[in-house]
Amino acid sequence: MKQKKFRIRVVGENDNRLLSRILIILNRKNLKILYIHGDMNIKNNLKNEHQYIIDLECFKEQLIQIKKLIEKLIGIICISYHHQPLLMKEPIKNI
DSSP: OOOEEEEEEEEEESOTTHHHHHHHHHHHTTOEEEEEEEEEEEETTTEEEEEEEEEEEEOHHHHHHHHHHHHTSTTEEEEEEEEOOOOOOOOOOOO
């Protein structure tokens, strides 16, 4: 079975150590991290939330285990994932 590319979106509370705890979980499972992006969302000036987008290359069974482990962390509000199909490149035509 071939590994697939997945994108995980994690929304958590305003905690500086949250991303490092997520990366520790991913590194312990020896997953290939392709991309990481962090963003801060401010809603109604009352609540600060951080959103992390992480692209991984792994098996779906591994992803489900990772999702369960991340959900158990203190400060996680929401976590979701989806499969990223590979984009087919069209051949360059000489004109």
